[in-house]
Amino acid sequence: MRPRPRRRSAPPLTPAELADLEEAWVELRQASQEAGVKSFRACTRDGSRWEDNPESVRAMTRMIKDTHKYTVEGPKDV
Template identity: 60%
Template sequence: MAAAAPVERKPLTPEQLGELQEAWAELRQAIKESGVTSFRACTRDGSLWEENANSVRFIARTLRDSPEA
C-alpha cells in the first residue's frame, strides 16, 4: 500500500486557532484524568491530527471513554 500524499496545510483562522486551543485543553485534561503517560496517533490522509480540533477532541473522548481510564 502506498503512503498518502502530504496534505497542503492552510493557515488557521483566529476562530480555528481558538477552537484548536480549546480542544488541546480538553485533551490535556483527559490525559490528566486517565493517567495516560504516552500515546501515538496518526491520520490516514497525511494531515496532522495535532492541527485538527475534531481529531484532538476525538482522542480526548477516547481517553475519557476508555474502561481502563
C-alpha cells in the same frame, strides 16, 4: 508495500479556529492527565496532521475518557 500517503498542507487557521484548536488541546491534556496517560501515538489515513484539527483532537479526548471510564468501572453486562 503501499507507499506512504503524502501529507496535505492545511490552509492557515483563522483566529477563531486557532482558539478552538487551543481549547481542544487543553481538553486533551486534561483528559490525559486525569486518565494517567503519559503518551500516545495517532495518525490519519490520508497523511494529514490530526494535531491541527480540533475535531480530531476532541475525538482523541473522547477515546481517552471512554477508555478510562471503562477501565475504572469495568465491563457492563448487556
